[in-house]
Amino acid sequence: MRESELLETQDIRSFFSESLVDLIDQRNMEVRDDTIAYLTNLLTNFMRSDRFYEWTPQGPTLTPLALLYGEVLNSPSSMQRQKILRRLGDVALFIAGIFAESFHRRCYDVDYYIGMGGAAYGSLSESMDGKTSGRVHSLMFAELSNFFSDFVQVLGEIADYSNPQDDSGVLKLYESWMRTGSQRAARKLERAGINVVDTGSNTQH
Numbered sequence: 411m412r413e414s415e416l417l418e419t420q421d422i423r424s425f426f427s428e429s430l431v432d433l434i435d436q437r438n439m440e441v442r443d444d445t446i447a448y449l450t451n452l453l454t455n456f457m458r459s460d461r462f463y464e465w466t467p468q469g470p471t472l473t474p475l476a477l478l479y480g481e482v483l484n485s486p487s488s489m490q491r492q493k494i495l496r497r498l499g500d501v502a503l504f505i506a507g508i509f510a511e512s513f514h515r516r517c518y519d520v521d522y523y524i525g526m527g528g529a530a531y532g533s534l535s536e537s538m539d540g541k542t543s544g545r546v547h548s549l550m551f552a553e554l555s556n557f558f559s560d561f562v563q564v565l566g567e568i569a570d571y572s573n574p575q576d577d578s579g580v581l582k583l584y585e586s587w588m589r590t591g592s593q594r595a596a597r598k599l600e601r602a603g604i605n606v607v608d609t610g611s612n613t614q615h
Contacts, residue, residue: 426453426568433564444546445553449561453568456504457584475502475526482530488537495534499554502527507565508581509588520562528558 427450434441456462463470473481478498485491506523532555538544554561569581587595 422457423450423454426450429568430564433567437560437564439557439560441557442550442553444550448550448554449565452500452504453565456500459588462501462504472501475523479526479530482533492534492537495530495537499527499530499534499551502530503554503558503561503565506562508569508584524559524562528555531555531558 427446430446430449434446459470462472464473475498478494478501482491482494482498485494502523506520506527531551535548535551535555538548538551583595583598586592587599
């Protein structure tokens with residue numbers, strides 16, 4: 411079943427969840443249920459541009475990973491540090507997985523994103539370890555860190571789920587819209603139930 415047809419019979423969250431389970435099973439990976447739920451939420455949330463981008467007086471933008479890491483080092487509290495580490499890991503994973511083709515076109519180094527994202531989740535796990543209330547989250551983020559490169563590949567496969575040569579897949583349309591601002595892609599996304607906004611040219615990797 412093509413991805414576009416699949417989305418007519420179930421919502422995008424269900425599509426992501428079932429795709430993640432299928433692809434992870436194919437790889438014989440033992441992954442926690444809460445890790446799969448986290449990845450499902452990440453994909454679903456970031457399909458909304460207002461949750462993927464950061465909103466500033468100058469418009470929507472993405473803070474480069476190196477600057478996010480600098481914010482981690484200068485964070486005044488552990489809670490703020492954890493929030494930024496999570497953002498760093500999430501953005502690195504989403505870009506490395508969903509926008510894989512952009513790395514080939516623009517000569518970006520995907521290993522940089524894997525290293526930064528995996529380290530962010532690892533630090534986040536360590537900051538929660540030993541705390542009763544954070545033990546479960548610590549294990550989840552440790553798994554995201556340890557299998558970061560595997561999850562990048564899984565997300566890449568979800569992006570190509572319909573057909574590697576077909577640009578009608580939702581994630582391919584989203585990647586095209588993020589890269590070019592194509593109104594055609596935006597209209598197709600809206601018909602699939604995904605609202606986007608005009609982000610201008612402020613995307614930074």
